[in-house]
Amino acid sequence: GDSVTQMEGPVTLSEEAFLTINCTYTATGYPSLFWYVQYPGEGLQLLLKATKADDKGSNKGFEATYRKETTSFHLEKGSVQVSDSAVYFCALFSSGGSYIPTFGRGTSLIVHP
């Protein structure tokens, strides 16, 4: 079945550092790929998405590129802020059948001033 693997956390960075959170997936067909973010005390929010190979999703300075050849969708940001501290979830939606996402385990990001 479908699966998503994320790097273990927590990831601890200083403000303005470069961020990468790795995400790889296993799926049949051509899934859509998503990053969700959960800020403390809030619900999951869609951060960005990509629906086909080589697409780049971007939002709030974050980017991720759908790499079919490496089955990856790594999240990057050039300069993190304290306000980016949150838990980040990589997810895929299968290309056929139900629209139920398969999530990764989540990666906690802590950004220090």
Next chain:
Amino acid sequence: EAGVTQFPSHSVIEKGQTVTLRCDPISGHDNLYWYRRVMGKEIKFLLHFVKESKQDESGMPNNRFLAERTGGTYSTLKVQPAELEDSGVYFCASSQGSRTEQFFGPGTRLTVL
């Protein structure tokens, strides 16, 4: 516009007790989903309502879990009797269509002692 709300935000109960979680979806959203995240693991799908009908309950772990959606509005998820392994964060999400973006609530953190 109000988002998805969940009540309570936290619940601590003893093994064998009953707990009822509530989710109020975004007004007008026919689709309502329940998910669960056990500590440090993936967010797992539990079930999907379309209006008041259960569309997919393949993720429900066992018959100790009962979900209802009265009149196609709010939904409740009852755990009876609760076991230690039921501890985790229960998320609710809603969407207009079954293949459109899901909006998540903040979750209910359930601790079973």
